[in-house]
Amino acid sequence: MISNTHRxxxxxxxxxxxxxxxxxxTYWLFMSLFLDVTWDEMQLHTSVVVGVLYCACIINGGVMLYLREVKRFQIVTKVTRNVLLFAVVAIPLLKFGHFRTMDYDMVPLFLLALIVVVSSFRLCVRSLMNYYRKKGGHVTKVVFVGSKYNNLALYKEMKSITSLGYRPLGYFDDNVNPKFPEDCPYLGTPSDVMEYLANHKDVQELFCCLPSQRAEEIMKILHxxxxxxxxxYNVPNVTNYLHHRVYFNMLDSVPYLSLYREPLSRPENRAEKRLFDILVSGLFLCTLFPIILVIVTIITKLTMPGPVFFKQKRNxxxxxxxxxxxxxxxxVNADADKVQATKDDPRKTKWGNIMRKTNIDELPQFWNVFVGNMSLVGPRPHMLxxxxxxxxxxxxxxxxxFVKPGITGWSQVTGFRGETKELSQMEGRVQGDIWYIEHWSLGLDLYIMFRTIANVIAGDKEAY
Known part of the structure; x- marks a missing residue:
């Protein structure tokens, strides 16, 4: 039997x-087809260096395809980070080492092609793995010890998502639990577990939810x-008061459970995000923003009375x-701090409507980002x-x-932007915000920024 680890x-x-x-x-095609490079000993040396550096970067970046729950954008983000790390490492070394390579104006195109090619390959591998699991390949056979709600919920998840590749064989408990369906049969009492495992050597995983008072029985099974x-796997019995995903943590040798996984609770991640915010917002404020400010000021003064900027207290x-x-x-109106903007809001001017549809009205928030009140990406701040x-x-x-608000966010690029007419719309936005908090990475921020720019170019119907 080949174990999951080996697979x-x-x-x-x-x-x-x-x-x-x-x-x-891809590298050789670029060098040969697009740059008409003659392959000599010097070029072969360069290829070896490029190959070694790229290999080191992808090994460092890792592979997440085998994880049972991974989204496509996370795979693309992982590839993008690997390629960018390769660029940061390889370009200076090749330059200072006087290796013959492509012109610098071709490098961005090569890196983009590399991201597309490798991402497509990894997504294809992932799709094949999912297909293989659905057809019964790479199956993980499991049994449950204890039939409390948490193990029953585990069983339902395993059966509902076939691509996870789990095959539950049954459960052990003191008595038959009628809530378990027939295709997950009763196998006996907890004292029968070891005999069953001895006769069924294809069982790979065991999920135990017996109460801690039965520690002696649990330890025998564990050993x-x-x-x-x-x-x-020990399944903690917290679902009677926590109907929420929890995460296992360790403080030295003491285990504890948390309700949310927060990458930005780590100082190094906060520093990485803050540095990125300062660099991007500072660059924008020193280059494009002064030009935009002059244009907006002139048109605003010509089309409506009042100040150019609007400021509002938000959380x-x-x-x-x-x-x-x-x-x-x-x-200028008395409802600015109370009433949300609507599609045909009479308070908007024609110029204001143009700014809203193109997101120009949000650009002063780069100042909020620079001074640290906001981030480039995060949950949108709401009025008090x-x-x-x-x-x-x-x-x-x-x-x-729990994190700084952003100029744009995951909810805004996944359909929860604009007016919230129904409570369910705000609930969807909140769920998206929490998902972002739990899955933050710099790659995810870059992806959201890309999606935001793409939406602006294509025209977002919820922008009003």
């Missing part, structure tokens, strides 16, 4: 080899699993209030009145304030 190792090795071969093929290559990190800046797109109202209606609403 996953084969997937990783095969993916890395295929990734490397495609990268080198048997450790000696006979069965992965033992930021940990609920702290700050002034969020925008270019004013509405007539809305925070007060929705925090009473939506249980998890305030969780979105």
């Amino acid at each position: 996953n190792g084969l997937v990783v090795a095969g993916t890395l080899i295929g990734d490397w071969l495609l990268a080198m093929l 048997y699993c450790e000696k006979h290559f069965v992965h033992f 930021g990190l940990n609920g702290k209030e700050f002034y969020c800046y925008k270019f004013r797109s509405m007539k 009145k809305h925070t007060e109202e929705y925090s009473k209606l939506i249980n998890k609403y305030m969780i979105r304030h």
Whole structure:
């Protein structure tokens, strides 16, 4: 029997080899077809250096295809980070080492081609793995010990998502549980577990949810699993009061569970995000923004009375209030801090409507990013009145304030932008914000920024 670890190792090795071969093929095609390079000894030396550096970068970046729950954009993000790391490492070394390589004006095109080729390859491998699992390949046979709600919920998840590749064989408990369906049969009491495992050596994983008072029984099963290559998993019985995903953590030797996985709780991640915010916002404020400011000021003064900027108190990190800046797109009105903008809002001017549809009105928020009130990407900040109202209606609403608000965010590029006519729309936005908080990475920020720019160019029907 080939274990999951061995299977996953084969997937990783095969993916890395295929990734490397495609990268080198892309490099050679660029050098031969587009740059008409003559292959001599010097060029072969360069190819060796390029190959070694790229191999080191993809090994460092890793492979996530074998993970049972991974999204396509995460695969593309991983590839993009690998390629960018390769560029950062390879370009200076090739230059200072006086290796013959492509002209610098061709490098961006080569890197883009590399991302597309390798991402396509990895996505194809992932699709083949999912297909293989659905057809019964790479199956992981499991049994349950204890039939409490948490193990029953595990069973339902395993059966509903066939691409996960789990095949439940049955459950053990003191008595038959009628809530378990017939295709997950009763196998006996917990004292029968070891005998069953001895007769069914194809069982690979065991999920135990017996209460801690039965520690002696649990330890016997655990020790048997450790000696006979069965992965033992303890399923904590917290679902009677926590109907939420939880995460296992360790503080030295003490385990504890958390409700949310927060990458930005780590200082190094916060520093990485903050540095990125400062560099991008500072560059924009020193280059394009002054030109845009002059144009907006002239047109605004010609089309409507009042100030060019609009500032409004909104809730930021940990609920702290700050002034969020925008270019004013509405007539001066008393409802600015109470009423959300609507599609045919009479308060908007023609010029203001243009600014809103093109997101120009949001550009002053780069100043908020630069001074640290906001980030380039994060949950959109809401006016104080809305925070007060929705925090009473939506249980998890305030969780979105665990990170800095952003100029754009995951919810905004996945269909939850604009006016919230129904409570379900705000609930969807909050769910998207929480998903972003739990899955943050710099690559995800770059992806959201790309999607935002693409939406602006294509025209977002929810921009009003």
